[in-house]
Amino acid sequence: MDEEVKHLGAHVTELEDRELEVMEVLEPLEAELSALGAEADGLQGTARSLREAITAGEAAIDAELDIERARRVELAVTVAKDLLARYEQLRSRLGGVGAARLVAGSCGGCHLALPSMELDRIHKAPPDALLTCDQCGRILVR
């Protein structure tokens, strides 16, 4: 009987030691879990703010697009029909850009430098002349 009590006592001591070991391992893990939980809360808050900012940005862009589309319709009626048709055809064929600015001797659409003879011809052309890029065909604006 004594032997059994001794044996059980030793077993209880062993279990208490193991419990202490487990608690020592568990404490830093619980602290880390708590810190990660707080970090996750912060990140979820940031994600929510960013989603709201994206939604607001998209709404602002959509509103601006509506205004610009309406303005485009108003302006398009002031452009000669054949010129507008040519522009629209170029625009659909050339990735949405039917006209480009002439910048420092280069076409703003294809970015290729125009030959000096062509530049000379452009500079001598009357202000209302329709100019086009020899390389890409876009309407050039001086």
Ligand SMILES: [Zn+2]
């Ligand atoms: Zn060009």
